[in-house]
Amino acid sequence: MTQKLMMLLTVGVVVFLSACQQPLVKKVATKHEASKYFNDPVITHKVDSVLSMMTLDEKIGQLTLYSSGWDKTGPSMNENYINDIKAGRCGNIFNAFSPDYNRKLQKIAMEQTRMKIPLLFGYDVIHGQKTIFPIPLGEAASWDLKSIQKTASAAAAEAAAAGIQWTYAPMCDIARDPRWGRVSEGAGEDPYLGSKIAAARVHGFQGTDLASDTTVVACVKHFAAYGAPEAGRDYNTVDMSERKLRDVYLPPYKAAVDAGAGTVMTSFNDLNGVPATASHFLMTDILRKEWGFNGFVVTDYTAINELVPHGIAKDDKDAAALAMNAGVDMDMQGGTYSKYLKELLKEGRVTQEEIDNAVRRVLRIKFRLGLFADPYKYFSNKREKKLTYSKYHMALARQMARESMVLLKNDKETLPLKKGQRIALIGPLADSQRDLLGSWHAAGDWKINKTVKEAMVEQFGKSNIRYAKGCDLRGDNRSGFASAVAVARRSDVVVMVLGESAEWSGEAASRAHINLPHIQSELLEAIHKTGKPVVVVLMSGRPLALDKEVPMTDAMLEAWFPGTEGAPALADVLSGKYNPSGKLPMTFPRITGQIPIYYSAKNTGRPYTKTGKEQKYRSRYLFTPNTPEFAFGHGLSYTTFSYSAPKLSTVRLQMGDTLHVSATITNTGNYDGTEVAQLYIRDMVGSVTRPVKELKGFRRIFLKKGESKTVTFDLTMNDLSFYRKDMTWGTEPGDFKVFVGGASDNVKEAAFTLVK
């Protein structure tokens, strides 16, 4: 390039950038306008202008994402990467999260590169940036879409102040195998609930304006079907029929894309022999063509390079070609695009059009984030200081944690704890600080959160709490049993905090056995033998198999990993300050051997029903019931609710009409409380087998003691539609059942016919 041309280019960019100073986004995009917003002609024009000035190397740089490191003093950067940024070979950085440091990097991009295209900073802001909310599975248990949206937006605000514009969330993977560690990061087993939550999280992260300095762009992950690894082992292969893929696994990703999510991440797994990162079917046919996704697709960490061990690429270069051809825009950490795209283009294995389109998609997001307008607006110590652990965020964290807790069992009204009771607090998690935050807690600092013990002392008074650890999370050391038993004996009621370490769930943390470690189970048995009422509080990142433990308890509360304000929230629930309302977003099996087990099963040709005489040739196990320990949607309250039979607006629903289903719910107990009323349907006869129940609606309602309210659900044709035998989406006339109740296994039913 001659100097003259160089100057011309610089002028061009400057002119161009100044044009960007005006607010780029004039309209507020709502979810309905998302696709319009994607195709904003002004942005498209700007993107093309920038693109036209870029060299091939610069283009490839925009498709490259590298990780910042971290050392004792803070984030650090490999010197090579700094050089890459300077040379325009790296347009995006992740894992850097401090206003000062990120600003420093941005300055390099803005002042030392030819094109002055701002860097995009990404980070795993999964359930909070510094203020940590419950793990996503816990949040899902609230069935409270508004709260979920609020925590995502709080996380976004904290992250955006710290220099982040891009979060690798929400994880939208449906998961029906609790062995898989990453069930903790998702919304559980159900596509309907999962879709609602996916959309809520996208709205929370992205807000109504991506260019706002309190929002970040979301990344829908992991596309697709990562939640179904064989044998529940992370990264393992995934095999499923297209029907199952579309019925169960795709809906939440689709919901997130429809909600306007700007980016999508490929999953590590192969789907039916083809790794997702090389799947044209997933990245192009479904995501872009069917769904009209217009953002960019980023790989998961080194997923392109991993096409080599997957055995479909002979080397990284080969892998880069496969990924680009499939429709993957950005290479996370693998450096394969950076190294090989140029050669591949020369060899004709990728096209200029593929590369240009990928760059367009990346630039479009940068424009939408307002980075061209103000590359530094996300780096604000002041905002970070103001928002991080702010009163509002802490209150939100406490409220979300309370809502996420699920009362699994409560015999003889053991809970809430009564005033003045002497409480024995026992268990390896009762005084743990670190575990409360769960896995992937971003920049969250576990040193600031209270332990359960501290919160309990605060809530109930020091004199009422007697603590003994009892045992470690696992191992064979029983030396603490005796003192734990002694503490129990001296108390009126025992609260045991048992479960998993934060590291036992999350990525690369699958378990073959999902029971409590035997040492904890033995401790429980020892305490149970004292005859004192036992309340077990569980912390876990997955459903646990508790067939041995449940009978030894009087009450059981699933608290997940509740986050920064988790301990006070737990104390609120145990004391009755907050009446629990959480419902399980995922089935709890009795034993590992029942996996996969979920409520929306098929009837089979030989369903097992317990009524009548024992039936041998039925679908069942010899020594284990088919039913789970705790069903999807299950969750008790300190009060009780009764449901009327559902009333239907018609028993003969005309095709195209909407069915109104109403039920009256009464608080029949002694506390005010919130109930999550759930609506399920069953299509009795279809051209393909249909689930025995499918969630199609839910409503959180607060009822004062003795109060009744009628809830009405609308069932539309869309709710009754499914992929028919020929894989077309639609309804089929015939008989349906409708169920309304407080859990998938506790419902009242009515019937109607859909007529042509």
Add this chain to the structure above:
Amino acid sequence: MKRNKEGKKRMTGMRLITVFAVIMTAIAGCQPSGKQEPKTAHQGSRYFTDPTIAHKVDSVLSLMTPEEKAGQLCIMGADYPNLKQLVKEGKLGGTNGVLPGRNVGRYTRQMQKLAKQSRLKIPLLFMGDVIHGFQTGFPVPLALAASWNPDLTRKTDSISAVEATASGVSWTFNPMIDIARDPRWGRIVEGAGEDPYLGSLMAAAAVKGYQGESLASPHTMMATAKHFVGYGAVQAGRDYNTVNMPERELREVYLPPFEAAVKAGIGAVMPAFVAFNGVPVTANHFLLQDILRKELGFNGIVVSDYDAVTELQEHGVASSAAEADELAMKAGVDMDLHSGSYLQNLPKLVKEGKIPESLVDDAVRKVLTMKFELGLFDNPFRYSDSTLVVNHVLPARHREAARKVARETFVLLKNEKNILPLSKKLHSIAVIGPAADNPLNLLGPVHALARPEDVVTVLQGIKKAVSPWTKVTYAKGTDYNTSSESGFPAAVRVARNADVVVMVLGENNGMCGEADSRASLQLPENQLDLVKAVVKTGKPVVAVLVNGRPLAVNWLNKHVPGILETWFPGTEGGNAIADVLFGDYNPSGKLPVTFPRSVGQVPIFYSHLNTGRPFNPNDKYTTRYVDMPNTPLYPFGYGLSYTTFSISPVKLNTQNLNWNDTLKVSVSVINTGERTGTEVVQLYTHQQVADVSLPVKQLRAFRRVRLVPGEVTEITFRLTRKDLAILDKDMKWKTEPGTFDVMVGSSSEVTKSAGFILEKP
């Protein structure tokens, strides 16, 4: 078709004579053709290949009323209320009546006599579950697969055919050739395990065993390949549960044994109970028509599983039995087993125009053809001959075969410090455990007419084998599955007083097989507690396992020096076990299915994909569990011997294989131990890069070699590009040039490998 309408009218005398004439002609014509063309095997239904048979079948068909046709398509059991009346009315195709305790020969003769009273005198077919023996109980199919010797399957199934046909039963609902990778599933016992290659060999061998060279022989019977397809992949291992898999998995893993069975000339195929990707197989046009009939070219009989047609209602794809019949018939299910629904509804459905009459006719043709082929028109009683029963049911030669076969199926899982074989001259042996002296439960599930009184138990076998001065003591110790420990003290006492303890543990017939899925793979807790109590005595303990599925026997593996897997070994099980325990036979079985450490590892099988993050102990972010290794307790192909073998490095005739050439893979095998023994040398391949991700290894060949101590032999496997075919991205079988690993060893955990490149054509 006109004649069918006439058939509905009352028969005049004249017409009856015509009927007779036609049938007699048919029968007369049948004899020579049956002899001249013994090799029906590859043809499937001869209706399509043999004009003489086609002519006869059409002649009979033309005389039949719609009800008679529907009747021909029904198989009903003795439990059907007016079965005999139906037979007399000519409204039944066949009856399944192989029940323990029944005199099957007499029953089939009686029923055939009734059929003779019907208008058209079409003979009945008699069928049943002859799975692993008729009266001579052979090892269960999973055990036979552990022999890695398809000849044994062929042999035992041909003996079963000899015995069953002597009682009039000329059609078995076997072999079950479902690949199974979930040991929770009870029916894993009826199949050949996890591998499509081994499974295909076993499937073909079974077909040849039952059907012989010709179905016209009075000693062969028609076989049924079941359960088409994917039944082995029931969700959560729970029987009858739903099945979901991509077409790739279907074609790569579950379909090959069916292809092998069809190629081997299987006469019938049974659709699985399950819904496959949402469509019950019994109503699945894609599977039964597009794949089975069109692709695999099967033109024999498709017979439903027991009540599977009416169960389409429970599946939620039919709202009435008639609708179920319509769906099944249209999907290609020729015969309705047990429900009788076809008889009730088909005539009406045809009349209403919901099913074309030609569809029913085609199905009837297949049934009639089979009856011709089996020679039943020729002589309806040919299989129901009481002299045959005397000569062919449980004669000494069958017992001898049962013993020899059984010992080849045993897998030596552990043999620390050569605790096995035991000396016959030991001072005393304690035999303990619920399976030690339980004749019934050595037979295994679905054992046809095999009787416990004919069984040699383990205790009996041991007593017969040892020296006269060896004291053999026995204590049951505990039951199969109980909470009682009352027998423990006696067991511990006999153990204390013995030199060696043989504990015979496992599952009873009711703990595996159909509808017998288990959510746990442990030995029942009481049995495990018994072993613990006995091991505590400090006496050397050998565990003999009798069971029908992989068990997670971690504790035994850790604490018991000798473990022998004997599956359900059958009538001669006790003798065969004694043969192996005392070294008269050196075990050579190899696992046809992976034994997991825990149910939490399921599904676990050797031919898994590499994934993008294969396990690396130094990297957290690789595929693994935090609480358990990825490796199984015992891998596929594993099994020890009393001697040891060493396998040389792999030699290839070339590192660059030309497209049309044959790769020769050679290894030397040496018996490095002190006993004569048989090793099953296994060859696996792996294609390093292809357009889809491929298993880390796939079994492509194996060879059994018998070597005396010190003997060396060289084995050469020959591979052509056909052996390396993969199902490519576009779902077509083809070979892709590229880099391959070829691995040879004594289990799937092979250590010897070499690489070669398959050059482009």
